[in-house]
Amino acid sequence: MELVEAITSQTLEAWFNQYYEPLARYAFTMVKRQEEAEDIVQKLFIKLWEKRKELEITGQTKSYLYSAVHNASLNHLNSAARKNYHREVEEDYSLSGSERTDSGIESKELEQTIELAMQTLPPKCREVFQLSRQERLSYKEIADQLNISTKTVENQMGKALKLMRTALQEYLPAFIIHILILRGW
Amino acid sequence: MVEENTYMENLILLFLKGEAGPQHAQEVQSWMDENPANKALFLEYERAFALSHQQEVFKAVNTKEAWQKVESQIQNKGKNNLRMLYSALAVAASIALVFTVFTWNNEVEPSEIAEQPVINDSIQNTFSLESYTASTEATSFALKDNSKVKLEPHSKIMLNEGFDKSNRSLTLEGSAEFAVEHKDDLPFTVHVKELKVVDIGTVFNIQDKGDTVKVVVTEGIVELKLGDEDIRLIEGDSAFYVAKEALVKKYEKVEARKDKVFEFDGTKLKEVTEILSAFYQKDIIIKNEAIQNCELSVTFKNEDLATILNIIKELMDLEVKYNNNQYEIYGDECI
CATH class of the missing domain: 1.10.10.10 (Winged helix-like DNA-binding domain superfamily/Winged helix DNA-binding domain)
Known part of the structure; x- marks a missing residue:
């Protein structure tokens, strides 16, 4: 499947249905929190919709989406507020442990x-x-x-x-x- | 077979560790989708990893609910954009109205020069230097060589002796816009403070603001000369001469390039960066040879350089850094 010139709401929904779970799983491996992983993927699709008129990409949709999720996740981790990220993830786990x-x-x-x-x-x-x-x-x-x-x-x-x-x-x-x-x- | 399993198991672990690049992540997902046995094995590894690394395990998602969230956001943004468009149109309409009133009062065709509030000082000038001074209103007129000048209020130009015969040089005090027909043998040159502005077939604007002189090129190309330094400005560029520091700072005027479209179709990254670098007048360096020939197929419309590089970064899984006033692109391989 390729990103075509006109991204309609139907094509966007079809991609979402097909790739949401795999992409969220991929984001999760990096950010280690389900809610944040899903948020990254949802925001990506919103951005894709907003940029649909300017962005015309010929290539694999899947590759594009995986690359975008990879970058968004790394940016999420690299943001200044994320310095204690791993500690916070461990604390989440400890809480679920109790x-x-x-x-x-x-x-x-x-x-x-x-x-x-x-x-x-x-x-x-x-x-x-x-x-x-x-x-x-x-x-x-x-x-x-x-x-x-x-x-x-x-x-x-x-x-x-x-x-x-x-x-x-x-x-x-x-x-x-x-x-x-x-x-x- | 064993090697194949080890390869995949290592890949799964790389994925679970959060260190898989987009290509490897896709490979893991494709393998998982091949058959239920692969999926089951993956889930076992996923759980063992979560358990041993004291972290959450990934849970099944509710795609339908997630889509509803995305869909509602998209619809809200659509409404907001429409509201913004109406506001922008209203502002544009006001500006257009003001501009129309202004130009109606002040814009004058060259044929009507005689009726303009321009004082020709030549008669009074001991050295027979022809000069023009605008009064309280901006005025437009043509020079002997048919170059058009719009002189801002209280600004003055003085033509060099022999203007349009042996030279086309003049001195500006204040601000003016020039529309000039280029002549190789007689370059049109404006002297303003220590700066020399030489046209190469163009429309340009010069504003002397005391401490600084701003030069904006609307069409064509202009050369600025400051001592031994030559700075070329192309359409859309602007430059500031800072008198105190005796230096020129050059800027690109993005708005002038708003309709620019770049179409890359299987274009090598090296070529892409050369094109963008030349257009945006910004150095873009590919730091790893391995990615120079990676191909890119994408069209950009109305984007600034930072956005374009960000999209390329995402598409090609590269790293882009801004160091020492230049962009640097890093990457290991083509994806």
């Missing part, structure tokens, strides 16, 4: 399970994963800190998450149900 206890799932138990799973990781792999998990460092930052290549970080992280997925297998459905309960679904 609610988790109320809903019958012990956050301590969950934490212990994660710690145990971490212990099963090979030392280098654990070190890389810890820096990602606790320090919220990027691949490049981890690579710089450990003096290894980003490709090695990528492979170690892949291994770690694979092991983590297996170790947390039994926990995952409960966690998901808990999240759904928290969100009132």
